[in-house]
Amino acid sequence: MTVRVLLADDHTLVRSGVRRILEAEPGLEVVAEASDGAEAVELTRSVRPDLAVLDVSMPRLTGLQAAREISRRVPGVRTLILSMHDNEQYFFAALKAGASGYVLKSAADEDLVEACHAAMRGEPFLYAGVTSTLVGDFLERMRRGDSAPRAVLTPREEEVIKLIAEGHTSRQIAAELVISHKTVERHRANILTKLGMRDRTEMTRYAIRAGLVEP
Amino acid sequence: MPLFWRVCLINGAVFLLGTLALALSPATVSAQPLLSELVVLLLGLTVIVLLNGALLRTVLRPLDRLTAVTGQIDLRHPGLRLDEDGSGPARxxxxxxxxxxxxxxxERSTSTARALRxxxxxxxxxxxxxxxEVGQSLTAVLLGLRHAMDSAPEPVRAELDELRGTTRASLEEVRRIAQRLRPGDLTDLGLISALAGLARxxxxxNGPRVRRRLPTSVPDLPSATELVIYRVAQEALTNVVRHARAxxxxxxxxxxxGRLVLRVVDDGVGIPRGAMGAGIQGMLERARMVGGVLDVRAREDRRGGSGTEVRLSLPLPRRAEP
Structure with missing residues (x-):
């Protein structure tokens, strides 16, 4: 089944770049392009894509505002935020606005396709920076004895979580541990499940509780 | 009365007094002055000089005080004024x-405000x-390189991959510079999130651990005020990282x-005497610009710890209840 994607970015060159990346991937098809947030919302309502990829800073409506509108008016459509800001506050703001994930532009070439698939599976996409923030915070709390892990991690998972906390990307971790990229992704997914951070709402709740983000 | 006429009048009065004394008293001076006559003349002269001096002193002393004060004037510490009531004739x-x-x-505060704005x-x-512009173009380049890599022959692919790394690094650098120049999260996400992001x-x-005590929301503030709060927090935290060893x-x-108070308190080495740099001066100017008061002092601690406290206090804008 082909995933129909709407693309919104006010910068034409970026839009066509993203389009090329997505269309090179079998199973993804760009069905509409918008150059601002309001147009993205309108097109989403008329075209009904499966997924809307929104640039965070756009004229008329920002990406976050557009995501909020879309999740309110066209609830079936998943959204992804594309952003320049390597800042977990934006990430949580995106989740609160109803987005399924947050992709950094500086890593878009590697992460975007993966994020699209994650969004369609109904999983939050965590970019490397925010994962290390979350995991680092979690490890710190465990050290202080604030909360015990729900399930014991395997030694391999512990190796992976340490590297995640240090801010390494999945690809770097794969190279470091001499395992495949897919295996790292599976470990990462398992770790997040075990830490109770698999689901978007769950993660937002955790972040608020941990004081990573203000409610 | 202008100072010149006052001095003339005093001198004239004293001379008049001397002249009258000479004219009306029986004293005379011989063509060959006697010693006794000279003594009387000298006494008279002394009286006139002293009288003149004493009278002029009351007029001119405030001028000396004025001169002394002008030496102390420092526009960085405004508020110094001369006592008008005690100035007598120099009032x-x-x-x-x-x-x-x-x-x-x-003028100084408005021009500083203008310069900061x-x-x-x-x-x-x-x-x-x-x-x-730059960020988006680099993003486009990054995506284009990725796309080109997929269809490129093996030797070119490695080269493209390297270029992609460079592009990514430049993009991150551009983002970092832009964020330092203008806190985008302040306008996008609001003051609290921006401060939380700054702390994080x-x-x-590799800085010290930053504990946040932020309210969940603040009243709507003018954007200039929010920016001042953010910049003061930013400057204070930068100073802590650079100097405090906290x-x-x-x-x-x-x-x-009815006041909003920002406090940045560290447990570092404190500020050495006389080390108030341009950064603190800048914080003071910014605070003044929005009607706030900035205070930098040694941390209050009963257990004798060291450290520095930066405190910015701002009046909240008054508004009618809706």
């Missing part, structure tokens, strides 16, 4: 001087252009008695 001059100080201080506007413009970023850069910092924002 108009003192009043004029005080009015001039008033005007200078006003111009600086922020310029920063914003550069950040915007970096973000919107400070801790993440282990932890408290970043707090509280609302009380």
């Amino acid at each position: 108009p001059l003192v009043r004029g001087f005080n009015a001039m100080l008033e005007r200078l201080e006003l 111009a600086q922020e506007a310029e920063r914003q413009r550069i950040a915007q252009e970096l973000h919107d 970023a400070t801790s993440a850069r 282990e932890s910092v408290d970043l707090g924002l509280t609302l009380s008695d």
Whole structure:
């Protein structure tokens, strides 16, 4: 089944770049392009894509505002935020606005396709920076004895979580541990499940509780 | 009465007194003055000089005080004024001087405010252009390289991959510079999130642990005020990272008695005497610009710990209840 994607970015060159990346991937098809947030919302309502990829800073409506509108008016459509800001506050703001994930532009070439698939599976996409923030915070709390892990991690998972906390990307971790990229992704997914951070709402709740983000 | 006429009048009065004394008293001076006559003349002269001196002194002493005060005037510490009531005859001059100080201080604070506003506007413009033009173009290049890699033959692919790494690094650098120039999260996500992000970023850069005590929301503030709060927090945290050798910092924002108070308190080595740099001066100017008061002092601690406290207190804008 082909995933129909709407693309919104006010910068034409970026839009066509993203389009090329997505269309090179079998199973993804760009069905509409918008150059601002309001147009993205309108097109989403008329075209009904499966997924809307929104640039965070756009004229008329920002990406976050557009995501909020879309999740309110066209609830079936998943959204992804594309952003320049390597800042977990934006990430949580995106989740609160109803987005399924947050992709950094500086890593878009590697992460975007993966994020699209994650969004369609109904999983939050965590970019490397925010994962290390979350995991680092979690490890710190465990050290202080604030909360015990729900399930014991395997030694391999512990190796992976340490590297995640240090801010390494999945690809770097794969190279470091001499395992495949897919295996790292599976470990990462398992770790997040075990830490109770698999689901978007769950993660937002955790972040608020941990004081990573203000409610 | 102008000072000149006052001095003339005093001198004239004294001379008149001497002349009258000579004219009306029986004293005479011989063609060949006798010693006794000379003594009387000298006494008279002394009386006249002393009298003149004493009278002129009351007029001119405020001028000396004025001179002394002008030496102490430092526009960075405004508020110094001369006592008008105790200035006697020099009162108009003192009043004029005080009015001039008033005007200078006003002019200085408005021109500083203008300069800071111009600086922020310029920063914003550069950040915007970096973000919107350079950043987006680099993103397009990054995506294009990725696309080209997929269809390129093996030897070219490695080269493209390397270029992609460079592009990514440049993109991150551009983003970092833009963020430092203009805190995008302040306008996008609001003051609290921006301060939380600042705290997180400070801790993440191998800085001290930043404990946040932030309210969940603050009343709507003018954007200039929000920017001042953010910049003061930013400058204070930068100073802590650079100089304080602190282990932890408290970043707090509280609302009380119609005032908003930002506090940045560290447990570092404190500020050595006379080390107030341009950074602190800048914080003072910014605070003054929005009607706030900035205070930098040694941390209050009963257990004898060291550290520094930066405290910014701002009046909340009054508004009618809806």
